[in-house]
Amino acid sequence: MTRPQHAMLRYTALRLGIFAACLVLVTGLSWVGLIPAGIGESQPFWLVALAILISAPLSYVLLRRQREAMSEQVIDGVGRAKRRLRANQTMEDGPEDRPRDVATGRG
Numbered sequence: 400m401t402r403p404q405h406a407m408l409r410y411t412a413l414r415l416g417i418f419a420a421c422l423v424l425v426t427g428l429s430w431v432g433l434i435p436a437g438i439g440e441s442q443p444f445w446l447v448a449l450a451i452l453i454s455a456p457l458s459y460v461l462l463r464r465q466r467e468a469m470s471e472q473v474i475d476g477v478g479r480a481k482r483r484l485r486a487n488q489t490m491e492d493g494p495e496d497r498p499r500d501v502a503t504g505r506g
Contacts (some may be wrong), residue, residue: 406465406468406469406471406472407469407472407473408422408468409465409468409469410462410465410466410468410472413458413461413462413465414454414462415457416457417454417457417458417461417462418450418451418454418455420467421451421453421457422447422450424450424453425449425450425453426446429442429446434449445488470476
């Protein structure tokens with residue numbers, strides 16, 4: 400399994416790699432003539448759109464473990480933040496932090 404501190408970076412890099420491979424494949428197929436070249440100047444837009452369309456389901460299927468590791472990393476981070484917030488909320492205020500009326504006994 401992946402190291403938890405690098406799960407998000409690893410997932411992002413693999414996702415970009417799958418997109419780049421799909422873009423190269425689609426561009427190659429267009430160059431060979433198996434995919435229509437597009438209309439006028441719109442070819443790069445359609446090649447990128449087709450690469451996104453192909454890479455999205457591939458990423459969903461192929462990167463399941465990395466996505467789970469990334470979600471564990473996010474859940475752990477949120478849990479740590481909640482524990483710190485709870486600990487800060489339960490800390491007792493010192494005399495310098497109390498309002499003056501309470502500290503002097505007038506409140």
